[in-house]
Amino acid sequence: MLKHLAGLALAAGLFVAPLQAETPQPNPADWPAVLAEAKGQTVYWNAWGGSTTTNEFIAWIGQRAAEDYGVTLTHVKLSNTADAVARVLAEQQAVLTSGGAVDLIWINGPNFAAMKEAGLLFGPFAEDLPNWQLVDVAGKPVQADFTVPTDGMESPWATAQVVFMYDSADMAPLADMRALLEWARANPGRFTYPQPPDFLGTTFLKQVLYEVVDDPSVLLAPVDQADYAAVTAPLWAYIEALTPHLWRQGRAYPETGTRQIQLLADDEVALAISFSPGEASAAIANGQLPASVRTFVPSGGSIGNASFVAIPFNASAKAGAMVVANLLLSPQAQARALDPAYLGYGTVLDMARLSPGDRALFDQIDLGIATLAPDQLGAALPEPHPSWMVQIEADWIARFGGGK
Numbered sequence: 001m002l003k004h005l006a007g008l009a010l011a012a013g014l015f016v017a018p019l020q021a022e023t024p025q026p027n028p029a030d031w032p033a034v035l036a037e038a039k040g041q042t043v044y045w046n047a048w049g050g051s052t053t054t055n056e057f058i059a060w061i062g063q064r065a066a067e068d069y070g071v072t073l074t075h076v077k078l079s080n081t082a083d084a085v086a087r088v089l090a091e092q093q094a095v096l097t098s099g100g101a102v103d104l105i106w107i108n109g110p111n112f113a114a115m116k117e118a119g120l121l122f123g124p125f126a127e128d129l130p131n132w133q134l135v136d137v138a139g140k141p142v143q144a145d146f147t148v149p150t151d152g153m154e155s156p157w158a159t160a161q162v163v164f165m166y167d168s169a170d171m172a173p174l175a176d177m178r179a180l181l182e183w184a185r186a187n188p189g190r191f192t193y194p195q196p197p198d199f200l201g202t203t204f205l206k207q208v209l210y211e212v213v214d215d216p217s218v219l220l221a222p223v224d225q226a227d228y229a230a231v232t233a234p235l236w237a238y239i240e241a242l243t244p245h246l247w248r249q250g251r252a253y254p255e256t257g258t259r260q261i262q263l264l265a266d267d268e269v270a271l272a273i274s275f276s277p278g279e280a281s282a283a284i285a286n287g288q289l290p291a292s293v294r295t296f297v298p299s300g301g302s303i304g305n306a307s308f309v310a311i312p313f314n315a316s317a318k319a320g321a322m323v324v325a326n327l328l329l330s331p332q333a334q335a336r337a338l339d340p341a342y343l344g345y346g347t348v349l350d351m352a353r354l355s356p357g358d359r360a361l362f363d364q365i366d367l368g369i370a371t372l373a374p375d376q377l378g379a380a381l382p383e384p385h386p387s388w389m390v391q392i393e394a395d396w397i398a399r400f401g402g403g404k
Helices: 002-011 031-038 052-067 081-093 112-115 130-135 179-188 200-210 216-220 230-245 259-266 279-285 318-328 330-336 356-363 386-400
Strands: 042-048 073-079 105-108 153-159 163-167 273-274 293-296 304-310
Touching: 031 042, 031 216, 031 230, 031 318, 042 052, 042 081, 042 318, 052 073, 052 318, 073 081, 081 112, 105 112, 105 318, 112 304, 112 386, 153 318, 153 330, 163 259, 163 279, 179 230, 179 293, 200 216, 200 230, 200 273, 200 386, 230 386, 259 273, 259 279, 279 293, 304 318, 330 356
Parallel strands: 042 073, 042 105
Antiparallel strands: 105 304, 153 304, 163 273, 163 293
16 A cells, blocks of 8 residues: 555655654644644645535534634545545655645545555544543444554544435335345346445445455455455456446446435436435435435445544644544534534444533434434444455456446
8 A cells, every 4th residue: 555655656756755854743632732823724624525515514614613713724625535645645755744735634444544654644643632532432433444543643523334325216125235136137227336436336345245255354354365366256246247237237337426316316226325324314305315215224234434534744734633623523513414404424422421411412413314223224344454445446447447
């Protein structure tokens, strides 16, 4: 992974050089000093920009940051988080140890693993944030990211779990991925998934892999090239069998999850994958999807993870970035993110740690007609080690990326 990032820098004509001595860093344990330094700073938050509801939530965070802390938040909208990672790597290679262009980055999985390995992150800071005391450390995946320990180098702000959105006017819930294949055969053209490397498309591949692999525990360790082909053979057999029955016979795919939802809204497909249990309810509430849409999870469970924010080693506004990270953990921000009327993301907070007034913010939320209750979602399957995502994504592109 580090070798891959270095290749990006070399391709850009950059040279590898040792870092210069670091400038003094803000101390997250001295929060009054952090607040004082943050006032007046502009934080450039590099985050996915492919969802209207997400963009509006980030804008709301920006309003709170400005009004409450004097911090200006600018959303740098990304289509691929790897673009921001490559930018930070290029700055490291150019020995730019301060004044970096990226102050905060929405990150998880392989991108976090690569940045951590390459020494591209500031920290540890996360567990010194004042609102960390409210985080559900025992019950949420907040201290490991795709099996990689976070070590305080990134701060969680949302949880997610795979669900399948379906139009109940057309079909019933499906028990598992094998049932999905049989349904697709009987209903050609009514299912698709976003085209990898879109993260939802790759997530679909990982969900299938979990269900067809002989021993799912191998997915929690790095890929072993000696048996990679044998482990993934059932996955590719499944995808080969499914592809002819997809929307447009698998010759084209929606580029993003947003485009996939539009296909569901237009009744071009009846089934779609989501990584947000509240997304369907949010889309119904804002008129994007018909009221007949519901969600289900496979009987054996579905993949879950957390979204994090991290601060690059050379960020220009580290104090301001920590203020935004802490704001994201506030009960007010977490309740707004949970509400499907705004976002519909899972919270990382422990309700037992909240004051009665803050708990009431969550108790009054209507999760929506299509949102499964926590007991219906069940326990989330852990994300595979990042190396699996990287390799199966590349393999899918090589096998199916050009259409068939």
